[in-house]
Amino acid sequence: MIEYGTTPQQLGMVAVTQRKHASMNERAMMRTPITIEDYFNSRMIAEPFRLLDICLETDGGCAVVVTSAERAREMKHRPVYIMGAAIGSGPHPTPYGMSTFGWLRGSHTELYGKHISPQLYGMAGVTPKDIDLAELYDEMSIAVLVQLEDFGFCQKGEGGPFVEEGRIEIGRELPVNTHGGFLSEGYLHGLNHVAEAVSQLRGDAGERQAKDAEIALCTSLGMQAGSALILRR
Numbered sequence: 001m002i003e004y005g006t007t008p009q010q011l012g013m014v015a016v017t018q019r020k021h022a023s024m025n026e027r028a029m030m031r032t033p034i035t036i037e038d039y040f041n042s043r044m045i046a047e048p049f050r051l052l053d054i055c056l057e058t059d060g061g062c063a064v065v066v067t068s069a070e071r072a073r074e075m076k077h078r079p080v081y082i083m084g085a086a087i088g089s090g091p092h093p094t095p096y097g098m099s100t101f102g103w104l105r106g107s108h109t110e111l112y113g114k115h116i117s118p119q120l121y122g123m124a125g126v127t128p129k130d131i132d133l134a135e136l137y138d139e140m141s142i143a144v145l146v147q148l149e150d151f152g153f154c155q156k157g158e159g160g161p162f163v164e165e166g167r168i169e170i171g172r173e174l175p176v177n178t179h180g181g182f183l184s185e186g187y188l189h190g191l192n193h194v195a196e197a198v199s200q201l202r203g204d205a206g207e208r209q210a211k212d213a214e215i216a217l218c219t220s221l222g223m224q225a226g227s228a229l230i231l232r233r
Helices: 008-022 036-041 113-124 141-150 159-164 191-202
Strands: 044-046 081-088 133-135 215-221 226-232
Touching (some): 008 036, 008 141, 008 159, 113 226, 133 191
Parallel strands (some): 133 215
Antiparallel strands (some): 081 226, 215 226
């Protein structure tokens, strides 16, 4: 907010958009649509973050099956292929290892994605323009804005306007967290993002299906590092 003028309205639109997606997801914990007014009426937890900026603490289960491409072609369901994978963090070691968070690198405005995205896109042989949808780790609303920037979908500081303009909605430029994400579906520490991407790429996401989805980005982060996958239909 200090460096780029990000507004509470822009944070709120992450929550509003993801709840809209969750309303089409029978697995989501929170399916009732919310408005930006509902967002501002939710209580402040730690300024500038309100209740609706923060992920749901969730009991649940999720699994994916990984096998060879040859075997996958013989399975019952349409396979989804791993094009690229990367894990890493920023350049400065900490007592806990390599930190993923900006406050240990001197800036709140970047995360691990800035450092691993060149390797990730290089391995996959694609660019951000080739990504059809993104399932971005959203333990907090701000993480979505920062990852949109660090993974190359917009310039640094432009994540807020990108969301506010509706560009992350299903049917728009880059559908993000099409299941509702951690803010509305539930917080299964990143694996539900992978399951959702697989469903979208198979074309069996039902009402929330993103049109012509061929390539998806999935991300995850933690105290020591962050990781990402690029998957294709």
